[in-house]
Amino acid sequence: MGIDIGGTNTIVGLIDAEGRCLAEESIKTWDYPRVEEFVDRVHAVGHEQAAALSVSLVGIGIGVPTGNADDGTIHASNLPWKGVVPIAALFRDRFHLPVFVTNDAKAAVLGEMTYGAARGMKNLVVVTLGTGLGCGIVLNGALVYGHDGFAGELGHTIVTPGGRACGCGRRGCLETYVSATGIKRTAIELLATEVDDSPLREIPYASLGSKAIDEAAARGDSIALKTFRYTGEILGLALANLVAIIRPEAIFLQGGGAKAGPWFYDAINRSMDENLLFLYKGQVPVHRSLLPDGAIIGASALVWRARRG
Amino acid sequence: MGIDIGGTNTIVGLIDAEGRCLAEESIKTWDYPRVEEFVDRVHAVGHEQAAALSVSLVGIGIGVPTGNADDGTIHASNLPWKGVVPIAALFRDRFHLPVFVTNDAKAAVLGEMTYGAARGMKNLVVVTLGTGLGCGIVLNGALVYGHDGFAGELGHTIVTPGGRACGCGRRGCLETYVSATGIKRTAIELLATEVDDSPLREIPYASLGSKAIDEAAARGDSIALKTFRYTGEILGLALANLVAIIRPEAIFLQGGGAKAGPWFYDAINRSMDENLLFLYKGQVPVHRSLLPDGAIIGASALVWRARRG
Numbered sequence: 001m002g003i004d005i006g007g008t009n010t011i012v013g014l015i016d017a018e019g020r021c022l023a024e025e026s027i028k029t030w031d032y033p034r035v036e037e038f039v040d041r042v043h044a045v046g047h048e049q050a051a052a053l054s055v056s057l058v059g060i061g062i063g064v065p066t067g068n069a070d071d072g073t074i075h076a077s078n079l080p081w082k083g084v085v086p087i088a089a090l091f092r093d094r095f096h097l098p099v100f101v102t103n104d105a106k107a108a109v110l111g112e113m114t115y116g117a118a119r120g121m122k123n124l125v126v127v128t129l130g131t132g133l134g135c136g137i138v139l140n141g142a143l144v145y146g147h148d149g150f151a152g153e154l155g156h157t158i159v160t161p162g163g164r165a166c167g168c169g170r171r172g173c174l175e176t177y178v179s180a181t182g183i184k185r186t187a188i189e190l191l192a193t194e195v196d197d198s199p200l201r202e203i204p205y206a207s208l209g210s211k212a213i214d215e216a217a218a219r220g221d222s223i224a225l226k227t228f229r230y231t232g233e234i235l236g237l238a239l240a241n242l243v244a245i246i247r248p249e250a251i252f253l254q255g256g257g258a259k260a261g262p263w264f265y266d267a268i269n270r271s272m273d274e275n276l277l278f279l280y281k282g283q284v285p286v287h288r289s290l291l292p293d294g295a296i297i298g299a300s301a302l303v304w305r306a307r308r309g
Numbered sequence: 310m311g312i313d314i315g316g317t318n319t320i321v322g323l324i325d326a327e328g329r330c331l332a333e334e335s336i337k338t339w340d341y342p343r344v345e346e347f348v349d350r351v352h353a354v355g356h357e358q359a360a361a362l363s364v365s366l367v368g369i370g371i372g373v374p375t376g377n378a379d380d381g382t383i384h385a386s387n388l389p390w391k392g393v394v395p396i397a398a399l400f401r402d403r404f405h406l407p408v409f410v411t412n413d414a415k416a417a418v419l420g421e422m423t424y425g426a427a428r429g430m431k432n433l434v435v436v437t438l439g440t441g442l443g444c445g446i447v448l449n450g451a452l453v454y455g456h457d458g459f460a461g462e463l464g465h466t467i468v469t470p471g472g473r474a475c476g477c478g479r480r481g482c483l484e485t486y487v488s489a490t491g492i493k494r495t496a497i498e499l500l501a502t503e504v505d506d507s508p509l510r511e512i513p514y515a516s517l518g519s520k521a522i523d524e525a526a527a528r529g530d531s532i533a534l535k536t537f538r539y540t541g542e543i544l545g546l547a548l549a550n551l552v553a554i555i556r557p558e559a560i561f562l563q564g565g566g567a568k569a570g571p572w573f574y575d576a577i578n579r580s581m582d583e584n585l586l587f588l589y590k591g592q593v594p595v596h597r598s599l600l601p602d603g604a605i606i607g608a609s610a611l612v613w614r615a616r617r618g
Binding site: 066075122123135137139140142144145146147148149150151152153154156157158161168169170237240241242244245246247248249275277278279280283 | 384451458467479546554555584
């Protein structure tokens with residue numbers, strides 16, 4: 001069982017030992033203000049899926065923002081449950097199965113290198129664009145956890161001191177600009193600063209999503225196109241700086257925000273090319289991940305890897 | 310023999326198997342516009358040192374900006390020799406000894422973890438503040454080279470788009486603000502923007518060094534103190550962002566710029582504390598390296614490690 005807990009949706013799926021996703025269901029994370037109710041709901045979904053497929057569960061892999069692989073806790077700013085939550089213990093007590101926890105973006109990079117286009121790569125980065133911006137880093141063939149498991153918080157690097165307010169309590173974090181939510185904030189800001197006609201003017205802030213903005217861009221909407229250009233400029237600079245620090249072979253984008261059209265990738269690549277040090281120019285491709293369900297597959301890989309020993 | 314090739318000075322020294330520096334001499338890198346003359350001069354210095362001590366050389370370790378461990382070449386923007394220079398081959402042909410090349414900052418972090426205060430650490434960073442800003446990163450106990458050996462170019466992350474001109478041809482790189490040269494550029498800029506009396510007004514740009522600015526700060530000079538406050542603010546933010554990405558256990562500063570007084574470290578720590586994500590606050594100390602001759606000792610460690618197999 002692979003679980004991808006996100007700041008908006010949680011995906012629950014069953015994945016076999018070859019990385020095939022057999023069943024998948026999405027639930028709204030914020031419908032469960034108490035974590036115990038959330039665990040109950042996931043338990044019900046997982047057992048329904050297993051019964052329908054006549055398979056048995058052998059373990060649970062969880063990818064979640066700030067997921068700590070060492071002690072199985074979370075401590076996230078984007079989730080309904082505050083403080084340090086012992087998520088692994090809660091699931092273990094409910095399922096009586098082995099439970100593995102890691103950061104959602106670390107699960108994504110594990111999925112990409114185990115089953116995706118990054119097979120064989122030793123140095124790579126996966127950036128997930130959802131409610132926040134997650135980042136999973138593999139160097140010398142191994143996941144980068146850092147000293148205490150909290151490496152990879154690229155989304156909380158400050159790119160504009162004094163800029164947009166972030167869920168972490170600070171201002172100007174990359175994820176306030178570059179994430180599904182960041183894309184939406186930029187579109188709303190452009191509706192205020194520009195006078196272009198746009199169907200986006202009919203959608204309230206609370207209902208707008210990065211998908212609607214991408215669809216508007218596909219129809220040539222200038223606010224939507226400017227939104228992706230602005231987002232791509234900021235992401236391209238951030239990735240150029242990341243390349244200077246760790247020099248990955250390639251970068252993969254996953255998550256809702258990564259599903260945007262070529263207008264987004266053109267802007268990212270143009271900005272990277274402008275901002276890369278000469279040593280790296282043209283050397284580090286940015287790919288849209290072709291791995292559907294990357295995070296739940298990556299989370300499940302934690303279980304299968306452990307069983308193989 | 311350990312060699313630390315810098316954008317201003319090159320240090321040549323003899324180091325024994327226990328990391329003790331037996332002899333050390335500094336030469337001016339830019340006195341040798343032809344790399345062959347440079348190699349000749351280092352050859353003469355090394356053989357004089359060895360003769361005076363009655364020791365024999367067993368190998369050469371070289372730390373140099375953009376030093377590529379795989380093919381033994383350099384490709385630096387701060388050095389007199391342009392294009393791709395086969396520095397390992399040049400030294401091998403001249404000395405007839407095994408030659409190991411790495412980036413100067415990677416040599417520094419190797420020295421720090423082999424002989425310095427970082428012994429036993431598995432995740433750490435050394436930042437060198439010289440003509441430029443170098444960065445050596447160790448994660449999971451191993452040097453981070455990235456896909457092609459050029460990881461660690463933190464000095465060439467862009468922190469101020471459109472900012473100060475950099476030797477790499479771009480603008481706003483961290484090292485244009487934070488390095489021995491960056492400190493001097495800030496002091497000169499403050500002489501123009503502020504009206505404070507200062508003995509630094511008597512020193513021409515070409516003769517000013519970070520040491521003179523630090524001495525002025527020690528005497529309470531307000532331009533010098535503002536210079537370190539400004540530099541510390543920018544470095545603190547850059548380190549806070551670096552912590553979010555790779556989460557080291559500690560950060561060590563080496564090089565001429567790192568020799569500054571508490572005014573510099575106070576400003577760095579204040580800025581780091583302001584800019585760190587809550588997860589890391591108070592968790593990542595910034596130390597002035599206590600390892601004298603860190604880079605030549607680290608470079609020599611390449612030789613001793615290879616001999617031990």
